Amino acid sequence: MSISRRGLSATASLAVVALLALGPAPVRAGEVDSARIVEADKSPGDWLTYHGSYKGWHYSALDQITADNVKDLRVAWIHQPGRSTRGVQSMPLAADGVLYYSGSYSRVFALDGASGEVLWSYSPELDEELVSRQTHSPYNRGMAMGDGRLYVGTVDGRLIALDMKTGKPAWDTKLLDSQKLTVGFTGAPLFVNGRVIIGSQGGEWPGRGPIFGVDAKTGQKLWEFFTVAGTDAARQTWGNESWRTGGGGGWMPGTYDPETDSVWWGTANPAPLYDWGGADWKTGGARPGDNLYTSSVIALDPATGKLKFYHQELPHDAWDFDSAVGEFVAIDRDGRKYFVHPNKGGFAFVYDRADAKVVNVYRLVKNINFVKDITKDGELVGRRDLSAGPQKGLCPAINGGVSWNSGTYDPGTGLYYKIGNEWCMDLTVQKTTPVTEPQAQLNIAAEFEVTPPPDGKARGHLDARDPITGETAWSVEFPEPPLASLLSTAGGLVFVPDTRGWLHAFDARTGKALWQANDGAQHNGGIISYAAGGKQYVAVVTGGPSLVGEGYGALFGGPYQTMERDTGALIVYSLP
Amino acid sequence: MTVRRFAAGLLLAGLLAPAAVLAQSSGSTGSDDWGLSGGDSASGQKIFAGNGCGWCHEGSGRRRGRAPQLMDTKRSDAFIATRILNGKPGRMPAFGGSFGEQQIKDLIAFIRSLKPEDKP
Numbered sequence: 001m002s003i004s005r006r007g008l009s010a011t012a013s014l015a016v017v018a019l020l021a022l023g024p025a026p027v028r029a030g031e032v033d034s035a036r037i038v039e040a041d042k043s044p045g046d047w048l049t050y051h052g053s054y055k056g057w058h059y060s061a062l063d064q065i066t067a068d069n070v071k072d073l074r075v076a077w078i079h080q081p082g083r084s085t086r087g088v089q090s091m092p093l094a095a096d097g098v099l100y101y102s103g104s105y106s107r108v109f110a111l112d113g114a115s116g117e118v119l120w121s122y123s124p125e126l127d128e129e130l131v132s133r134q135t136h137s138p139y140n141r142g143m144a145m146g147d148g149r150l151y152v153g154t155v156d157g158r159l160i161a162l163d164m165k166t167g168k169p170a171w172d173t174k175l176l177d178s179q180k181l182t183v184g185f186t187g188a189p190l191f192v193n194g195r196v197i198i199g200s201q202g203g204e205w206p207g208r209g210p211i212f213g214v215d216a217k218t219g220q221k222l223w224e225f226f227t228v229a230g231t232d233a234a235r236q237t238w239g240n241e242s243w244r245t246g247g248g249g250g251w252m253p254g255t256y257d258p259e260t261d262s263v264w265w266g267t268a269n270p271a272p273l274y275d276w277g278g279a280d281w282k283t284g285g286a287r288p289g290d291n292l293y294t295s296s297v298i299a300l301d302p303a304t305g306k307l308k309f310y311h312q313e314l315p316h317d318a319w320d321f322d323s324a325v326g327e328f329v330a331i332d333r334d335g336r337k338y339f340v341h342p343n344k345g346g347f348a349f350v351y352d353r354a355d356a357k358v359v360n361v362y363r364l365v366k367n368i369n370f371v372k373d374i375t376k377d378g379e380l381v382g383r384r385d386l387s388a389g390p391q392k393g394l395c396p397a398i399n400g401g402v403s404w405n406s407g408t409y410d411p412g413t414g415l416y417y418k419i420g421n422e423w424c425m426d427l428t429v430q431k432t433t434p435v436t437e438p439q440a441q442l443n444i445a446a447e448f449e450v451t452p453p454p455d456g457k458a459r460g461h462l463d464a465r466d467p468i469t470g471e472t473a474w475s476v477e478f479p480e481p482p483l484a485s486l487l488s489t490a491g492g493l494v495f496v497p498d499t500r501g502w503l504h505a506f507d508a509r510t511g512k513a514l515w516q517a518n519d520g521a522q523h524n525g526g527i528i529s530y531a532a533g534g535k536q537y538v539a540v541v542t543g544g545p546s547l548v549g550e551g552y553g554a555l556f557g558g559p560y561q562t563m564e565r566d567t568g569a570l571i572v573y574s575l576p
Numbered sequence: 577m578t579v580r581r582f583a584a585g586l587l588l589a590g591l592l593a594p595a596a597v598l599a600q601s602s603g604s605t606g607s608d609d610w611g612l613s614g615g616d617s618a619s620g621q622k623i624f625a626g627n628g629c630g631w632c633h634e635g636s637g638r639r640r641g642r643a644p645q646l647m648d649t650k651r652s653d654a655f656i657a658t659r660i661l662n663g664k665p666g667r668m669p670a671f672g673g674s675f676g677e678q679q680i681k682d683l684i685a686f687i688r689s690l691k692p693e694d695k696p
Contacts, residue, residue: 135631441674442627
């Protein structure tokens with residue numbers, strides 16, 4: 001039986017009426033604003049922004065599902081979005097018992113959180129010819145919510161606002177010339193006080209990787225900040241006019257600090273990924289200089305896009321270890337306020353939230369040799385800068401010591417849970433010329449092969465740490481690095497979706513494995529917990545491969561060589 | 577002009593449905609029947625490196641990585657040209673809007689010239 005759009009709307013209306021009549025949580029989506037996101041702790045049944053709240057904890061205060069009863073967890077309902085090229089990689093959102101998520105091609109679904117019934121769906125018409133020319137496409141990693149609307153980016157360079165109740169577009173704004181730049185938007189936006197912030201893809205493409213501020217009401221662009229040479233001072237850090245093709249970008253959502261009214265964002269790497277300047281990188285190679293503001297953490301004024309302060313985690317990043325991981329974990333301790341931010345190179349940086357001053361740096365992985373160390377105040381020691389030609393055993397591999405998905409912080413245990421990846425690579429650095437006509441092309445400047453690290457097999461590990469000191473409380477090893485985000489809950493649980501399809505639950509205090517279920521496809525995206533009808537649910541997305549997981553067949557063999565691609569679903573668990 | 581050369585010309589002009597070409601070329605080995613010979617492998621190597629092809633085809637195409645090994649491929653020239661031009665959704669981007677006929681020929685010549693790294 002086919003359902004016409006009118007019929008679907010009628011069904012959605014009936015579902016909303018049913019919710020109003022039967023459920024204890026009436027739909028009041030229009031009330032989601034920045035104040036409510038700031039006070040997300042007061043509505044634990046919701047998941048209002050990519051990182052759960054501006055605190056970036058990926059934590060749910062719901063506690064119905066516990067270490068004692070998690071063994072009874074089972075699938076409540078499933079939603080199959082279809083057309084899941086590269087899987088579902090997004091972080092669902094939830095408000096007032098309604099669950100929202102995006103899939104490949106920026107398709108958006110609103111579902112009854114208790115039953116999974118479709119309330120509405122939206123499928124933007126994309127420039128499919130452009131999509132066919134993109135490499136990092138057509139996945140979508142999530143949305144923002146605020147002022148009664150959902151906001152989703154598209155790979156053809158648009159930001160779209162949808163009415164949360166109907167799914168009808170309120171505005172559709174073209175921000176990027178994706179035909180020319182090739183890249184678009186795959187990361188989730190961030191809603192802040194009536195503005196929508198979104199960062200473009202970039203990194204290995206010869207552009208300037210802007211971050212945009214857009215008026216949530218009208219869709220008008222308010223500002224644009226270039227992560228490559230975004231200020232006159234920054235332009236001086238790019239020799240030989242290399243800023244024109246410098247890469248950058250900010251392809252994962254950052255967060256907002258209401259106390260300083262600052263948007264914190266991690267920026268991507270410069271292009272080409274691998275510079276051949278060697279020890280002379282300040283004056284020679286493809287892009288002489290520090291290359292600001294790539295591989296940096298920046299704080300922007302949400303109203304104007306003006307840079308307030310920053311820290312460049314890797315000056316002249318020559319290894320593709322960007323700072324675009326959007327995770328900023330807010331920790332208050334002993335009267336001081338911190339953000340913890342993992343860098344792809346395998347280090348965690350601890351910042352003072354007032355000014356991005358580095359107060360500590362610690363290792364998230366064992367196998368690191370692109371530097372000998374990074375000091376507690378953030379200075380790189382013993383850089384391994386590369387020259388053209390073969391290089392052996394660079395650690396970590398291009399896939400990163402950490403990937404782009406997020407860890408989780410549990411305020412109950414005081415522990416920060418994060419996946420670390422142990423792998424290295426051999427590479428050959430090649431001199432290249434940026435290709436910008438007729439459209440931009442990847443500028444990698446190297447070929448590589450991921451290899452096991454010196455201390456054993458390539459692998460991953462889940463670590464529970466003190467978020468400020470990095471001291472490890474417990475660890476669990478995985479045969480292949482899990483590539484999805486993590487979730488901790490007030491029930492004393494840490495959920496880990498892995499690449500073999502298993503969803504694991506661990507005891508948050510001890511690391512003891514308590515439960516697992518197989519979702520029938522790898523995990524490469526988000527996981528949340530929310531409430532509907534007074535009941536706690538855990539929702540996880542499936543499918544792939546991601547760009548990192550795509551290499552698992554060659555590296556790990558086994559099921560990864562034949563694992564089904566381009567599938568995806570939203571799977572929701574609950575207690576009986 | 578042979579029928580195959582004409583088809584190859586249409587292919588390079590983006591006017592021939594790739595499915596039709598694939599149907600004819602599937603399983604055949606490389607040959608110059610399609611008018612795709614005569615490329616410069618050194619130029620092809622630069623195009624390969626400069627457009628990020630090694631991101632997926634590791635070792636300049638000598639090994640499987642994210643994408644298949646290209647060295648010793650049994651695919652025909654027409655198949656390779658079609659795949660470069662049109663890509664494959666979710667796997668490989670289309671380069672039909674970027675590369676001209678000579679660049680396609682150069683890339684094919686480079687792929688055909690690939691030898692193990694320790695055997696120049």
